[in-house]
Amino acid sequence: MTHEATQITSPPKPSEMLLHLGPQHPLQPGPFLLDLKIEGETIREAELKIGYIHKGMEKVFEDRTYIQILPLTDRICYLASNSNNDVYCRGMEELLGIEPTDRAKYLRVLTNELCRIQSHLLGIGEYTTDVGFLTMFIYMVRERESVVSLLEAITGSRLNHNYARFGGVAQDLPPGYKEMALKSLGKLKELIKSHDDMMSSDSIYLKRTKGVGTLTAKEAGELGVAGPPLRAAGVNYDLRRLEPYLVYDELDFNVITQTDGDVFSRVKVRLLEILESIYIIEQCLDQMPSGPYKQDVTPYITRPEPGEVYSRIEDPRGEMGMYIISDGSDKPYRFRIRGPAFATAQALPPLLIGTYVADVAAIAASMDSCTSEVDR
Amino acid sequence: MGTFVELYDGIMELLVVLFSTWALAPWVRGVLGGLVIGAVFGGALVMVYLERKFLGDIQSRIGPNRVGGRFGVLQLIADAIKLFTKEDIIPAKADKWLFIGAPIVALTSGFLMVAVIPFDLLVINGKEYAVAVSRMDISILYLEAVSGLAIFAIFMAGWGSGSKYSLLAGFRNVAKMIGYEVPLGISIISVAVMAHSLDIVEIVQAQSTLWYIIAQPLGFVVFFIALLADVGRIPFDQTEAEEELVAGWATEYSGMRWGLAFFAEYLHAVVGAFIITLIFLGGWNGLPLIGNLNIPGIFWLIAKTIMVIMLFIWVRGALPRYRIDQVIDIGWKVLIPLALLNLLWSTIIGLIWA
């Protein structure tokens, strides 16, 4: 992999032309510009330009108190808002020297996994429309609705949940939640299996996805991607297993890997991870201890000791990290967001070279990037 | 039912009287042409509505349900009003005449195809009258030729729009159609060989005992797939692949100009469904063994056509899209050999039968 692969280095020859996909393009919700130099339908060079919705979050956070930052972490990426809350709260807990209550830990794992399921469902859905499979998209969105309702029952909102708190969570489970969740997830499990079956047996779908956009384990490592694209290449890298946070060390689950590293495997990893997440949630609901779900005194005005922390988490899309430097005041001195989609987006142009224009949509969507998080 | 049949026969008799007395009068042909075009136009509208509802059912959603009662029957009118009142934009970089001409050519090609489609065959006083705007000896050949015009329309739009998405779509369409007109033509020839005629009316009459879908199932499959590609529906809608080329050749069109282009596509699909019904599904003949149950042939024809249209929609709901190189692969490497094999088969059967 050379860096030439990420740039358009020369003007097009007479047999070539530049094709601009974006910033307004149905390829993905969220603006970015993908410049392609194509010869016929074959892509010779590709360049990704980002920053169309740059929100300057890192600067904004330096001017907000710690508790004000909490709801803003939702807005990094709405599909991963629980994970983002959680990674921020875990960082702050380390800085403040507090520990979440046992029940809160389970509740956070529960919401994180629900969040992973709904993110994967929408990710797969967007991807299937990109190969022209509109029906599957609508099925996926339909399935996602039930998961979002489960999240809504806990957190009170369908989007931007803002659930984790320093040392606890915002509220406890509603009564009768376990039965409701088990019923809904049991149904989801059957549906996911049926969709998986439908996708792995459709010959057109297989033709479009097998061997397309292949990323070997070595290349994936070099490109610095994490999450499903990396696991699809066969690398067993999952922070839930590698650096067990919250209560993941007490739960039984498999890290899903595939071997081919192509578009098909990436989607397969997501589908199987949904089933694995359902399994984790079922365990959470079984094992969840009773007790307080938050600290007796929630620290609203927090002045952590000067210090720094790098906390990270297995986001639906990969490794989400936050690097917080405190100088002893009530605002962070430096707040760095290391998003998984940023790394994935960077790895996109090299993957596209040599493929067809029609594959751009399939490959880009199978990487499941999120413009909101890339631009932060 | 009885009165209905009588009424129908009465209307047809009137038509036949018109035919026989005024057969050469241009205005009779004109009126009939207007009626048929109107009917097929209506058919295309019905197809759009059916597609929305039936596809909605497949995708577990409701489809149009606001305008015109809970079944949304007036949604199309609302859409038409919207399209007519929208601003008509011609891009600055467009080749103006090509840009304007493309939807017209597309629609014209659709209407020209309608001209030779027979809807029924009436036998009155021992003479046969086909209910068609024009009856030709070589109507099936003419259909094939005229449907080819639509390719020009898409390429005109692709080049004339001055947009790279449109251009790529135009190229894709030409590449695709070069591959798919051949199996389409060969399947038609197979049918003609078996029926010993190029006239659609005679082809339909030859199927009164045995439908050609049973006599040459391979031919039907090849023709169906090639027709899907011809009318540009999923899995062969590479020319307007939304996630790749925005809206393909129609990207730069707006308002009613887009509406016409969109409509031309549905017109082609409806005419395609008619052709399949006529040359493979027995046209206005009733079911094999059962006969036509005293129901006028035109109803049989329309019922079968609606079934074929439903099949189109079902395919759209169930399949993803091929990539363009795979489409061309299938055309040249699979469909053409199969079509030739079918030609051989139908020639042998046709000889024995004769």
Add this chain to the structure above:
Amino acid sequence: MGDEQAAIQVIDKTIMIELSDKFPDVVSDVDVPSPNRAIARIDPSKVHEIMQFLLDKGFDHLSCISGVDYPPDKMEVVYHVTSYSGPLVITLKASVPRDDPNIDSLCDIYWNANWYERETYELYGIKFNDCPYLKVLLLVEEMEGEWPLRKDYAGYPNPT
């Protein structure tokens, strides 16, 4: 599972001792605040060699590069290096002078350093020597030279 365990054992805190032994004058203030985190300060002139050493030792994943501004006289470039086979995250901090911040690029060691370096450059004005295509990534091109994440930034256009 056996291989995995073995790999995890290689990626542990002993690397910090090795690192200080290998670069005695360059690496300082080594701190291990928690089992999975290690922090050290490094000399900016030797960052290339240190990263190459870490890569050879199995730290094959550059998590992040961040800039931190400490007015009035220094800035820090913070590297988070980790591995695909172990949980240890090494935080390496290199101080650069604020009036002429520059440091060697890591693009030839870690491929994905490219965008992180471009981001740090446009937000802090830290120049990464030999970084291919060092230009603005997220900001509009007119904002090159504004360095908006510096502490004394007062809005666009920046009066300072």
